[in-house]
Amino acid sequence: xxxxxxxxxxLVGGIALAVVLTKDPLKQVLVFSLFGSALAVLFLVLQxxxxxxxxxxxxxxxxxxxxxxxxxxxxxxxx
Amino acid sequence: MSRRARLVVFAVGAAGAAALLAWGLLGLPxxxxxxxxxxxxxxxxxxxxxxxxxVVNAVVLDYRGFDTVGExxxxxxxxxxxxxxxxxxxxxxxxxxxxxxxxxxxARTSDAVRVFSLALVVPTIVLGLxxxxxxxxxxxxxxxxxxxxxxxxxxxxxxxxxxxxxxxxPEGALDLGEGMGAAxxxxxxxxxxxxxxxxLENVWPLGQVGSVFSAGTIPVINVSVGIExxxxxxxxxFEFLEQTLLLRGG
Numbered sequence: 001x002x003x004x005x006x007x008x009x010x011l012v013g014g015i016a017l018a019v020v021l022t023k024d025p026l027k028q029v030l031v032f033s034l035f036g037s038a039l040a041v042l043f044l045v046l047q048x049x050x051x052x053x054x055x056x057x058x059x060x061x062x063x064x065x066x067x068x069x070x071x072x073x074x075x076x077x078x079x
Numbered sequence: 080m081s082r083r084a085r086l087v088v089f090a091v092g093a094a095g096a097a098a099l100l101a102w103g104l105l106g107l108p109x110x111x112x113x114x115x116x117x118x119x120x121x122x123x124x125x126x127x128x129x130x131x132x133x134v135v136n137a138v139v140l141d142y143r144g145f146d147t148v149g150e151x152x153x154x155x156x157x158x159x160x161x162x163x164x165x166x167x168x169x170x171x172x173x174x175x176x177x178x179x180x181x182x183x184x185x186a187r188t189s190d191a192v193r194v195f196s197l198a199l200v201v202p203t204i205v206l207g208l209x210x211x212x213x214x215x216x217x218x219x220x221x222x223x224x225x226x227x228x229x230x231x232x233x234x235x236x237x238x239x240x241x242x243x244x245x246x247x248x249p250e251g252a253l254d255l256g257e258g259m260g261a262a263x264x265x266x267x268x269x270x271x272x273x274x275x276x277x278x279l280e281n282v283w284p285l286g287q288v289g290s291v292f293s294a295g296t297i298p299v300i301n302v303s304v305g306i307e308x309x310x311x312x313x314x315x316x317f318e319f320l321e322q323t324l325l326l327r328g329g
Contacts, residue, residue: 001110049218050135053210057226061312064233068319075323 008042025070033063130285131215131294139220140300144279148264151304155261158311165318196238203231211305215294221301225308232313236320253314260307267296267303 015035022028036059043052080088108114121134121142131137139147210217211224235244271280279296286293 050133050220050223053219053223054226057223057230060230061226061233061316064236065316065319068323072323 004045005042008038008045012038012042026067029063029066029070032066033059035059036062126288129281129294129297130288131297132289133215133217133220135218136214136220136301137294137297140214140297140304141279141281141295144268144300147304148268148279151261151264151307154308154311155257158257158315161315162318165322193238196234199234200231200238203234204228207231207305207309211301212291212298214301214305215297216289216291221304222308224301225305226312228305228309229312229316232316236316249313249317253310253317256306256310257314260303260305260310263303263306264300267300271296 012035015031015038019028019031019035022031036055040052040055040059043049043055113119121138125131125134125137125142129137129141131141207224207226207228207230209224210219210227211221214220214224232244268279271282272278274280274282281295281297283295283299285295291298
């Protein structure tokens, strides 16, 4: 294992822990987006550029869907 | 059961699971050392047999293509489920409150975000189409490229242009793309079945290695998967946006 691989894996693990430990769903989505980016870097380092591409796009589109859902739930709660 | 007894049960269970995990981890092959024979065999054979330089794509859409048909229909089913649920709610809501206040302003975004998002729309679509069409030549393929194309409307939304996007009324085209993409994959498989008796057999001319029109059925499947994935992603996004906007308006 090269140094880059070790650093990236620790990064992914650390951010994954941060996702789990974040309580507020809105903040969690943002941290999760960061997690997706770190995962994309890991895939790139492990020579799977096509998987990295998917990870980037999923990391972009999925938080948007969750945010829309959150926005809907909060609107309902406010009423 | 008392709190103490529960803790004891948990401790025993956790210790057992940890021991099993540690045992399993110790038995794994070293990092980066691949033991199975199939990958090496395919790396040698795929270029000659299928004229596809991206062996991963050749495996997913040809050697293991039947499996991918199933995956494609998992995605198809998920998209249809979300769409049916959200669309039904929307119709009820529309009947109740009418069509008012659709063009409510949404979240105020900064000018910088709007400009950059809008500037990214066309390059994203072009990159996505490139990744789809070159799936058998370079990293990527239908799934990845379709996702990238499907991300373009997210930028349109971020740029605050959703009302413009909506005025195109893409629902019909998206439904059609979602269905045709899924059907296209199966149709290619059936062509193989009729011609040779094996589903998804690569019966089309293989062409010259390295050209866009090569690798037989693989690029055709890439395109149909790309259409399906892009249409599915945009459809789900569209239904979610409609829900949120309706709630803001209604």
